[in-house]
Amino acid sequence: KDSYDITLLPGDGIGPEIMESAKSVLSALCDRCGFELNLREALIGGAAIDAVNDPFPDATLEACQSADSVLLSCIGGYKWDGNPRELRPETGLLKMRKSMGLFANLRPAKVLDQLIDASTLKREVVEGVDVMVVRELTGDVYFGAPKGIDTDADGKRVGYNNMIYSEGEIERIARVAGDVASKRNGKLCSVDKANVLDVSQLWRDVVTDVITDEFPDVDLSHMYVDNAAMQLIRWPKQFDTMVTGNIFGDILSDEASMLVGSLGMLPSASIGESGPGVFEPCHGSAPDIAGEDKANPLALILSAAMMLRYDLARGEEADILEAAVETVLDQGLRTADIKQEDDGCKLVGCIEMGKAVADVV
């Protein structure tokens, strides 16, 4: 196969401008490597709320499910923050994950030598760090029932969300994590709060069973979430692959991303049992700099590389794209978020950064 249907979701804030950069890079890559991407755009988040009053319209779901893969920029902004929950951009993201069955979120935090000084951690602590967080994405307290805010007879409110995992949900994410770990260096750390939570006790038992039975070569360890939050800062090199639930993964993957210094460099992949995955940067929509040609398109470009590797089985092209990103960094080009004072590098905008990558793929 050398032609693929890709649905692009430009989203909000800096989303549309970084998507333009990614498009120019992908087009250069197609020319060089002789394959075709049929790009189609669809609405999500605030843009979709403004247009059709739904943060994840059915038409978008259809466009995503019928594609070979989906590339998403970012969503959200102050404008919609006061909306009721069903009309918030984040709700669209959650609907997308659930309706497309994207239960596994892969978030690599790899420290690039060129950007090592951007980290607030000491050089010797982050040098060579390469952590992959595998986060469960369609379960846990994010989607658990019952949930809500009730009012009792005295008019006092109580709010609740059920933190819940079924055996099957844990098994399938453990399999993804086992597979990822075995393709990396074979070390897997599962994170939970089994000393307090029943749901974590089940998590620990099921992960242990799946890895022991199906991935005998993977070296599995367990860590409590509070300790993991410390160890990520104390000595991140102890970690290779980590697997955890939705809410702990939300927190720990963002924490891990800070080892790298800038969210502007970090891609992610959300994948399901079958069907297209969604590839998106870890950063938000940065409404404060939207439209000013200041955004960093590299996380989205690296997300496109993950898309090539995981959904289109184009690992070689993914490598080319990732190498191109390193090349422009070696050339000394920096967007504002990764520019250090006195680093001798050249400050560039989003368009110029995209063009530079396109030039070297």
Place this chain on the structure above:
Amino acid sequence: KDSYDITLLPGDGIGPEIMESAKSVLSALCDRCGFELNLREALIGGAAIDAVNDPFPDATLEACQSADSVLLSCIGGYKWDGNPRELRPETGLLKMRKSMGLFANLRPAKVLDQLIDASTLKREVVEGVDVMVVRELTGDVYFGAPKGIDTDADGKRVGYNNMIYSEGEIERIARVAGDVASKRNGKLCSVDKANVLDVSQLWRDVVTDVITDEFPDVDLSHMYVDNAAMQLIRWPKQFDTMVTGNIFGDILSDEASMLVGSLGMLPSASIGESGPGVFEPCHGSAPDIAGEDKANPLALILSAAMMLRYDLARGEEADILEAAVETVLDQGLRTADIKQEDDGCKLVGCIEMGKAVADVV
């Protein structure tokens, strides 16, 4: 009043030896300042399981409730890790918090100049950091019902714990946080996941109401928990007082403690509406070094200072104790956990460190 009843809970691992150091320091302080502490010991954690098969026996509850205050070392160890939940040391800790109504946990993370190089973060990032995390301690997914592990007709299991907060629970922790913030620099950041969770939406609404109505001078902001986990590493000086729920507080307070470099320096206070509080270090029981005279007693000594300040209204004596700890650090004494290679400091054991503090109070 110049005589107080104090219940000591030496606990497990390094607990008994650091408690001995703390006792010698408190005794020197009493001599110098002319007040009396009537010390009585009680069982908790693994030690209590071994002795009476209960991690928090009624006799201990009674000894705590009838005292003016409680000083706790630390609990837990490999030995009891395989026990059923009701016979685990942690369960004793949770029972203590709940039965004594200790709903507010104050965890300061203050970077001491003498130890700044012990942090894995860059000097300019952590210098002067002084964060106080106010963690709710008797609610949330820790104590929520329903909870458990059920098995369905097909023999498949499902595990769940309810993440739940009532309006009253949020109000009282918001009041503690408002009070703490107003006695510090008046800046309070409340952390939740209101973009996803109903319980967090209630949290945000109630915290906003309490602070706006009752603490008009406190400057309140809100942050999502994933972002807070990042910001604590990116630029910790933006924070003064933080307030959050039990599980987010468990994670974030441990993360914040890493800014300081060693858990061995960090005290905490757990307090209720009235009655005695419990004061304890943030570190664990370090079973691997127990009995070897290697433990750092300073976190427990600093916890005793918090006890003097919060429960015994002896702020002046608390200041003396805290100053004494800084003095021994200035003298260049270091236990192994805070010793840096080539720092020119003297490596000392637990006993010698305690004696040094006792000498200078």
